[in-house]
Amino acid sequence: MRPRPDVRDHHASHVLYFRHPSSLDHDPAALSPDHPDSPTRVLAIEAALRQADWLGCQPRSAPAATERELQLVHSPAHVHHLRELCARGGGPIDADTYVGEASYVAALHAAGGACEMVRSLVSGEAGSAFSGLRPAGHHAEPDQAMGFCLFNNVAIAAELAIRELGVERVLIVDWDVHHGNGTAEVFRRRSDVLCASIHQAGLFPGTGAVSDAGSGDGLGYTINAPVPPGSGEEVWLSVLEYVVLPAALEFAPQLVLVSAGFDAHRDDPLGDCLLEAGSFAQMACHVRDMARALGAPVGAVLEGGYDLAALAECVPATIAALDGAGVAESIAPDPLVTSRVAAHVGHYWEL
Ligand code: ZN
Numbered sequence: 234m235r236p237r238p239d240v241r242d243h244h245a246s247h248v249l250y251f252r253h254p255s256s257l258d259h260d261p262a263a264l265s266p267d268h269p270d271s272p273t274r275v276l277a278i279e280a281a282l283r284q285a286d287w288l289g290c291q292p293r294s295a296p297a298a299t300e301r302e303l304q305l306v307h308s309p310a311h312v313h314h315l316r317e318l319c320a321r322g323g324g325p326i327d328a329d330t331y332v333g334e335a336s337y338v339a340a341l342h343a344a345g346g347a348c349e350m351v352r353s354l355v356s357g358e359a360g361s362a363f364s365g366l367r368p369a370g371h372h373a374e375p376d377q378a379m380g381f382c383l384f385n386n387v388a389i390a391a392e393l394a395i396r397e398l399g400v401e402r403v404l405i406v407d408w409d410v411h412h413g414n415g416t417a418e419v420f421r422r423r424s425d426v427l428c429a430s431i432h433q434a435g436l437f438p439g440t441g442a443v444s445d446a447g448s449g450d451g452l453g454y455t456i457n458a459p460v461p462p463g464s465g466e467e468v469w470l471s472v473l474e475y476v477v478l479p480a481a482l483e484f485a486p487q488l489v490l491v492s493a494g495f496d497a498h499r500d501d502p503l504g505d506c507l508l509e510a511g512s513f514a515q516m517a518c519h520v521r522d523m524a525r526a527l528g529a530p531v532g533a534v535l536e537g538g539y540d541l542a543a544l545a546e547c548v549p550a551t552i553a554a555l556d557g558a559g560v561a562e563s564i565a566p567d568p569l570v571t572s573r574v575a576a577h578v579g580h581y582w583e584l
Contacts, residue, residue, distance in 0.1 A: 247291060248288070252292055253339075259339035280545065281544075281546070282552075305392035306388045306389045307375050319336050329379070329437075339366075340384050343384070348390050351490075363548070365535045366535060374418050403488045404488070405426060406477060410432060412440050417455055422449040432459055441459055443459055466515065472570060473516055489529050489532070491534065498540060498543040498547060510543070516551075517555050522561045
């Protein structure tokens with residue numbers, strides 16, 4: 234798809250990449266041996282990007298988020314609790330979520346990278362960007378760290394765009410294999426943020442039913458597309474193309490954010506889906522073209538993805554696609570899952 238004439242032509246073509254060494258200092262395995270959320274995830278991604286000369290991206294240092302930015306989404310008590318727990322040397326938050334002394338600073342930079350990314354995109358400095366930091370964020374709720382997530386990086390960035398940068402409508406596409414419950418909770422009653430999550434049904438955290446469309450003023454602005462275990466790109470891409478994208482085009486966001494988890498890859502130890510690097514590239518191509526048609530920049534934030542070789546392939550493939558590589562190919566509509574999701578979402582959007 235060629236950009237329409239209304240695409241903002243001041244967007245430069247390069248992708249910005251946000252990183253920070255503190256992402257390597259948060260290590261849940263120190264308290265929970267064999268924890269899948271390891272600093273090696275970022276090492277694997279950055280080794281692959283370095284080998285590809287960063288794909289022409291400009292690596293940027295992610296600043297620490299300020300307390301004011303964190304409190305766009307989180308309660309002061311939540312921020313205080315995490316800071317104090319880390320200052321005392323860390324400990325478990327739940328059966329999956331652990332922090333050490335360095336985790337607080339890592340989490341500040343993960344949130345700050347997403348915020349800086351959004352500032353760069355909204356200012357027109359770049360048309361697309363990737364924030365490759367950890368810990369991830371999409372499970373974190375305003376008052377609760379969970380599911381490896383401490384602060385909800387993508388939600389904080391979306392709130393920053395709306396409250397401080399003059400953006401009126403933000404689309405968040407969450408293609409992590411797990412439901413982005415935290416993000417959904419933050420925006421559940423809002424009509425200025427459309428949250429669309431494709432996730433494997435029945436996995437942690439158990440939320441994200443197809444019937445949950447948000448509530449109050451936000452009714453219809455939550456799209457949940459649970460897919461069965463074993464789903465491959467014929468299902469994921471079909472739901473994206475025939476449900477998420479038509480709703481997104483009607484919503485007409487001025488900023489598109491992607492909660493980019495890569496745990497729907499066939500080799501991932503936590504998910505049971507069958508995507509490959511090319512599938513993520515295709516999802517990125519479709520999101521890129523939708524955003525270009527609307528003149529909206531796209532920023533992706535790293536969420537899950539626990540197979541190192543898969544991450545090393547999928548993140549560069551996603552960045553290349555966001556930067557313009559590849560053609561979004563139309564796929565035959567998957568008859569079962571897509572029509573079931575469309576039957577719910579079609580109450581609110583023209584599909
Ligand atoms: Zn995940």
